[in-house]
Every structure is written in C-alpha cells, then in structure tokens.
Amino acid sequence: xxxxxxxxxxxxxxxxxxxxxxxxxxxxxxxxxxxxxxxxxxxxxxxxxxxxxxxxxxxxxxxxxxxxxxxxxxxxxxxxxxxxxxxxxxxxxxxxxxxxxxxxxxxxxxxx
Amino acid sequence: xxxxxxxxxxxxxxxxxxxxxxxxxxxxxxxxxxxxxxxxxxxxxxxxxxxxxxxxxxxxxxxxxxxxxxxxxxxxxxxxxxxxxxxxxxxxxxxxxxxxxxxxxxxxxxxxx
Numbered sequence: 001x002x003x004x005x006x007x008x009x010x011x012x013x014x015x016x017x018x019x020x021x022x023x024x025x026x027x028x029x030x031x032x033x034x035x036x037x038x039x040x041x042x043x044x045x046x047x048x049x050x051x052x053x054x055x056x057x058x059x060x061x062x063x064x065x066x067x068x069x070x071x072x073x074x075x076x077x078x079x080x081x082x083x084x085x086x087x088x089x090x091x092x093x094x095x096x097x098x099x100x101x102x103x104x105x106x107x108x109x110x111x112x
Numbered sequence: 113x114x115x116x117x118x119x120x121x122x123x124x125x126x127x128x129x130x131x132x133x134x135x136x137x138x139x140x141x142x143x144x145x146x147x148x149x150x151x152x153x154x155x156x157x158x159x160x161x162x163x164x165x166x167x168x169x170x171x172x173x174x175x176x177x178x179x180x181x182x183x184x185x186x187x188x189x190x191x192x193x194x195x196x197x198x199x200x201x202x203x204x205x206x207x208x209x210x211x212x213x214x215x216x217x218x219x220x221x222x223x224x225x
Contacts, residue, residue, distance in 0.1 A: 004154075033212055042202060042216035043155070050212075087154055091212050097162055098143065098212065101171070102154040 002026050004088055004103035011109045012078055020073045020106045022088035030091040030098065032064050032071045037105070038084045046086075047073065075108070083110045115139070116217035118203050123222045125190065125197060133188045133220045135203030143206040144186040145214065148172060148199045155202060161186055162208065190222060198224050 004024045012018040024032065031050035035043040049055050049064035049071060061074040075082055085105040092099050116137045125131045135144065143162050147155040157170030161180040175194025180186050190197045200221050204214040 031212060033214075035214075042218050043214075044216070045213045048212055089155075097160075097168065098206070098208070099160070099170075100145070100157065100212075100214065102147075102156070104152075104154040 002090065002092065002101040004090055004101060006086075006088055006103040006106045008104070009107045009109065011111065013111050014078055014080060016078050017074065017076050018078060018108065020075075020086050020088075020108070022071050022073075022103055024069050024071070024088070024090045024103075026069075026090040026092050026101065028092040029066070029069075030093055032062070033089045033091065033100075034060075034062055034073045035087045035089060035102075036084050037087065043087060078110050080110050080112065083108060116203060116205055116215060118201075118217040118220050120220060121218070123220055124225050125222060126225050128192045130189055130191050131222070133190070133201055133203075133222070135186045135188065135217055136184055137186075137203075137205045137217075138184060139205055139207070139215065140183070141205035141215070142183070142208045144180070145204040145206070146170075146176075146178065146186070146188045147202045147204065149202060149219075150199050158188065197222055 006022045033048045034046040037043040047062035054063045059076045064071040087105045089102045119134045145160045146158040159178040161167035177189045202219045203217040
C-alpha cells in the first residue's frame with residue numbers, strides 16, 4: 001500500500017527555524033508535495049519536489065531524497081501565522097493517472 | 113473571479129438518506145478530486161476524475177458515488193451505505209499539464225442527525 005509518516009506535532013518559538021520530516025512508501029512514486037491547512041480551512045499548496053535536492057520559496061524550503069524515501073519542509077523566521085497543520089503528499093502514477101496520498105499531518109504550534 | 117466553490121458549507125443527513133455535495137470550478141482544470149478529512153487526520157481520497165465522463169475510485173470509495181458530466185462540475189453523493197459519513201469533505205482540482213499542484217475548495221462539513 002501507500003503510506004506517509006510525519007510527526008503529529010512540532011512546537012517552536014517565533015523567529016526560529018523548524019523542520020518537518022516525512023518518510024513515504026509509494027510505488028510508482030512521482031514526487032512529494034507539501035500543503036498548509038489552518039483550522040477549519042482548506043489546504044493550500046506550499047511546495048513540490050520531483051527530483052532530489054532543495055526547493056526554496058521565500059521562507060519555506062522543501063527537500064527530497066528519493067533513495068531514502070524521505071523529505072522535509074523547512075520553515076524559517078517563524079511567525080505566529082505559521083501555526084497550522086502541514087501535510088506531505090506523495091503522488092504516484094498508474095496508466096497515466098496521477099494519484100495523491102496524504103500523510104496524517106503535523107500540527108505546528110508557534111509560541112511568542 | 114476564478115475558483116472552486118463547494119456547497120453547502122454545512123449539511124445534515126438523516127439516517128438512511130442520500131445526500132449530494134456540490135463542487136464547481138471555473139479554473140478550466142481537467143482533473144478533480146474528492147477527499148474526506150476526519151478530525152486530526154489527513155486527507156483520504158474518495159474518487160478522482162482526470163477527464164469528463166471518466167472517474168476512478170480512490171482509497172475509500174465504498175458508500176460514495178460521483179459523476180463528471182461537465183468539466184466544471186464533480187458532485188459527490190454520500191449514500192446510505194456509508195455508515196460513518198460525519199467528516200469534512202474537500203474537493204480539489206488540478207491542471208494536468210501544469211504540474212501536481214492541487215487547488216482546494218472551502219469544504220463541506222457533513223453531520224449525521
């Protein structure tokens with residue numbers, strides 16, 4: 001089957017750097033995405049990695065190692081508004097289809 | 113004003129009743145997806161559609177049905193066979209020629225009376 005593992009909760013202080021890890025087991029793996037979801041809201045796309053290495057988008061960076069089936073999301077200069085749930089999602093393909101699978105999410109709590 | 117709309121925001125279902133959740137998009141995206149989210153859980157894929165008049169079961173399709181008669185619309189019916197339907201339902205779209213980014217609607221909360 002397909003599965004992704006990520007920590008259930010991470011806490012940090014404002015201004016700090018935090019890393020959220022994700023390991024996956026996905027046959028036919030295409031890539032790894034990251035989404036942010038505030039309480040009661042809809043997920044919004046943050047970042048995507050198809051190849052090994054680091055992708056940087058402002059304060060957020062995402063890393064992928066395909067050989068280790070591992071990725072992480074790095075959040076820098078944390079702000080209170082970054083308190084939210086963060087989901088990693090792997091994509092796989094069968095017969096031309098793109099099929100996503102989400103992890104259970106990591107709740108990030110940012111303290112002043 | 114482009115986007116994805118889901119209606120209603122809250123929906124109440126009586127025992128044994130079928131209910132239909134609406135998802136409409138004007139982004140002209142080919143692919144559409146339905147997810148279920150339970151409290152403190154991730155998103156689980158119910159059904160997806162890559163093109164009009166075609167759809168595939170996801171990981172938890174039992175007790176649900178969909179149709180894709182128009183590119184803009186992908187309604188989800190929660191049937192009486194779904195014994196535990198209380199959840200937050202999210203619809204998403206993706207432009208198949210533009211990568212893997214999914215765009216989500218605001219969601220519908222379904223509660224059983």
